[in-house]
Amino acid sequence: MEWFANLLRHYPELAIFLTLAFGFWIGKFKIKKFTLGTVTSVLLVGVLIGQLHIEIGAPLKSVFFLLFLFAVGYSVGPQFFRGLRKEGLPQVLFAVVMCLFCLIAPFVLAKIMGYSAGEAAGLLAGSQTISAVLGVAEDTINQLGIPDADKTSMINVMPVAYAVSYIFGTAGSAWIMSDVAPRLLGGIESVKKACRELEAKMGTDDESEQPGFMPAARPITFRAYKISNDWFGAGKTVKELEDYLEEQGRRLFVERVRIDHVIRDAKPDQMLLEGNEIVLSGRREFVIGEENWIGDEVNDIDLLDFPAETLPVLVSRKKFAGMTVAKLRKQPVMHGVSIKSIKRAGVSIPVLPATRIDPGDMLELVGTKLEVNAAADMLGYADRPTNQTDMIFVGLGIFLGGVVGSLAIHFGGVPISLSTSGGALIAGLFFGWLRSKHPTFGRIPEPSLWVLNNVGLNMFIAVVGITAGPSFVTGLKEVGISLFFIGALATAIPLLVGVLLGKYVFKFHPAITLGCTSGARTTTAALGAVEDAVESQTPALGYTVTYAVGNTLLIIWGVVIVLLMT
Incomplete structure (x- = not known):
């Protein structure tokens, strides 16, 4: 001793x-x-x-x-x-x-x-x-x-x-x-x-029809479906499908399609027909819903095998200061991009449509690499993982x-x-x-x-x-x-x-x-x-x-x- x-x-x-x-x-x-x-x-x-x-x-x-x-x-x-x-x-x-x-x-x-x-x-x-x-x-x-x-x-x-x-x-x-x-x-x-009333108020403001409360911890997900619904009839474009889903209160994006056994990235004017397969992306509470009316979910490894990125972005552009989440989502650059979480001064705050974005907020964005990087450049600075101080x-x-x-x-x-x-x-x-x-x-x-x-x-x-x-x-x-x-x-x-x-x-x-x-x-x-x-x-x-x-x-x-x- x-x-x-x-x-x-x-x-x-x-x-x-x-x-x-x-x-x-x-x-x-x-x-x-x-x-x-x-x-x-x-x-x-x-x-x-x-x-x-x-x-x-x-x-x-x-x-x-x-x-x-x-x-x-x-x-x-x-x-x-x-x-x-x-x-x-x-x-x-x-x-x-x-x-x-x-x-x-x-x-x-x-x-x-x-x-x-x-x-x-x-x-x-x-x-x-x-x-x-x-x-x-x-x-x-x-x-x-x-x-x-x-x-x-x-x-x-x-x-x-x-x-x-x-x-x-x-x-x-x-x-x-x-x-x-x-x-x-x-x-x-x-x-x-x-609190529930505040959530409802912030989730159904005039600018958005998103559901009331979206816990930031819920992740973004990607799922594939084979079209079989008569709604598609003679064909619907990718944009028409996304607009229809948003009208139903679900902000989802078509990321990829398989048409005639060929896989390609989705484009707004791409025509979708019965028998085609599509990949939808969005927050889990939107994707796990009633979207199976599109058709059966499929576990298509090739269709789902594409690079997606989760990227923390530091908001620094004056244009977005004070902008609500709902308004931000409507920006063209946010197409295909979902907000996984928001941190302010290191504290997670709820991702509600009426939540206002402040300079210095850290937004965790999820989507394809191309879309997420474009959004990061527009919002401010991509805070990519690094070990350098x-x-x-x-x-x-x-x-x-x-x-x-x-x-x-x-x-x-x-x-x-x-x-x-x-x-x-x-x-x-x-x-x-x-x-x-x-x-x-x-x-x-x-x-x-x-x-x-x-x-x-x-x-x-x-x-x-x-x-x-x-x-x-x-x-x-x-x-x-x-x-x-x-x-x-x-x-x-x-x-x-x-x-x-x-x-x-x-x-x-x-x-x-x-x-x-x-x-x-x-x-x-x-x-x-x-x-x-x-x-x-x-x-x-x-x-x-x-x-x-x-x-x-x-x-x-x-x-x-x-x-x-x-």
Whole structure:
């Protein structure tokens, strides 16, 4: 055992990776619906390993934290700036007001309980499940004109307060948003009904006669049929068949035909007769319907053997900004192309005819290679799978953000700044927005973004846990079990206020209220619980703009709460 302890003390980098391994492993375990989550598990494992008194250099922690913050800003940048437009302002204002309550509630409770700035910052981070507050608050504490011993004490107690309050911050948020919030909005059945009505409204607007609700998870499919219906009579063109199917509420395309034993690509004026075989493509809910009136389905390998492509496309053309899915589908370039899914700020939103397309949205298109590529060129930029990250973009962004964040304004002799971490977040916002406007550079593939987000944050948390390990038990005794209940209050108050604000002040639709409240608190777990409870994806429509604003303000509150408490 002594050999093992000396090994980790001599090679602290091994202690970090051991912490990550066990933290991610423990984070997978669930007791019913409750889970500690990866971040909390990594922190607690780090605390345990930290009992071996392992010293880790400070720059290592900062490097990973800056990568994480830049990735956060990069992910939400397009939605953050989009929200500043007229149509997004109500949700932006809602998010700002709710984020103020997310700051005020922990601050007031911390004052009542006589907590230090470190305890207050940990309470804010845990109760609002915004782990990045730990890093931003630590940077701010280090700028204070107080003795180093006091700084160390505050910094060491932060992860303790965070760990204690994070448990209810996560599980409690999901419970409040999926159970209590619907009751405040009229009851779960009432909210379900309202969601179905919203789906129907968005699915039968004046521009489209598509069915009401199309879960984004459903895939696109291709199926072959042999024509035998008398409807074709002396012959119908491909266009006539497609128009007829759309009149019946099914957007399907004829991709290929077999005529006189010859297979060819379908053309609009191609005549179809009894005995011909055709391939239909479209979303599964359209293809698996009553189209077998055409004739028997056939398993014709040769007919179905043609290249089809699924291609993520980043929307960047101004022409399509604000266009509904229904209107987009009617564009000539979208013939033969189906929308499999839409992601906004990394969150899947429902593919409804009335869903509006925003710049920076990622549309997953499916169709023949030629048709999909033509649509991609028209919409913006084909985000083809790659393993290359534009590190010039990332490195320069973090550097410039850090320089801006390091600039300080002095009040009463106290230097106040966003710190390099706050600067990296702001740079990420700007660079993410810039990427959505000019997608030919600044690419960070989704797997790389996941690494920057998750590994960056958890590397930082691992170092925090290992460093705070020796004083963690002492700190836990200081904060006491009462902190858990204080954390529960700090979690519940902003969420309940958000729901009431959405209902009575902003008068949002119940689904949008639930989505906006979850987004402003940046609690994706709560959004998932809400969607399960109301059996609808419509709450996601209110999540993305408020999530972008919340992610920015809640992290900056790490600076503010330290200054308020000192």
